[in-house]
Amino acid sequence: MARDDRRLDVYLQEHNQLKQEQGQRIGFRDNLLYATLGTYAAILGFALGKDSANPYALLILPWVSLILGWTYLVNDQKISEIGRYIREQLSQKITAAMADTPDSTPILGWEVAHRSDGRRRRRKLEQLIIDEIAFVGSGLVALASFQAWGTHLVAAVEWVVGIEALLLLGLAVEIFLYADLTKGRQAKG
Numbered sequence: 001m002a003r004d005d006r007r008l009d010v011y012l013q014e015h016n017q018l019k020q021e022q023g024q025r026i027g028f029r030d031n032l033l034y035a036t037l038g039t040y041a042a043i044l045g046f047a048l049g050k051d052s053a054n055p056y057a058l059l060i061l062p063w064v065s066l067i068l069g070w071t072y073l074v075n076d077q078k079i080s081e082i083g084r085y086i087r088e089q090l091s092q093k094i095t096a097a098m099a100d101t102p103d104s105t106p107i108l109g110w111e112v113a114h115r116s117d118g119r120r121r122r123r124k125l126e127q128l129i130i131d132e133i134a135f136v137g138s139g140l141v142a143l144a145s146f147q148a149w150g151t152h153l154v155a156a157v158e159w160v161v162g163i164e165a166l167l168l169l170g171l172a173v174e175i176f177l178y179a180d181l182t183k184g185r186q187a188k189g
Contacts, residue, residue: 008097015090015108022082029075033134036068040138055149059157062139062164069135069171077178087111121181128179136172139164 040061047057091108098107117123143161 008094011090011094011097015086015094018082018086018090022079025075025079025082029072029079032068032072032075036064036072036134039064039068055146056157058142058146058149059160059164061142062168065135065139065142066164066167066171069131069175072131072135073171073175073178080178080180083111124179124181128176128181131175131179132172135175136168139168143168 043057043061043064047054047061086108091111095107143165146161
């Protein structure tokens with residue numbers, strides 16, 4: 001087997017492994033939304049229960065929002081980075097290893113083509129809004145509901161509410177920064 005053939009085999013194995021990891025991360029990320037909704041329902045059920053309503057349980061929801069939101073964001077970023085690496089580096093390596101191939105069809109064209117959809121920017125904007133609602137808005141609503149409940153707050157609890165609000169706003173910024181609202185071949189992620 002020629003050196004270029006071995007190199008090509010390694011690149012193709014790398015591609016297959018990366019696509020497998022990307023698929024697993026996509027499944028985990030998407031299931032994280034369902035887990036988030038289920039966790040919120042459990043917390044709200046406890047906080048608003050008929051027999052023993054507990055407004056302090058609402059203070060758990062922002063922490064859950066932060067942890068699950070950050071986990072979602074990190075996985076989403078890794079999914080994008082894998083795609084970027086395949087598009088910008090691995091496809092060039094494979095093309096170079098196949099330099100003697102007469103076919104001029106772009107290698108791994110799907111990695112670029114699916115980003116060229118005319119509605120991609122709108123979908124990414126809609127996803128940004130959903131992510132902000134799911135992971136930031138819900139936490140902020142919980143904090144506002146806790147405040148509106150009229151519970152007398154001790155200073156330590158006021159600090160917790162303030163810290164949670166600041167952390168949620170920080171997560172909102174990070175979600176926005178990673179949203180990748182660009183379109184087409186030159187876009188990142």
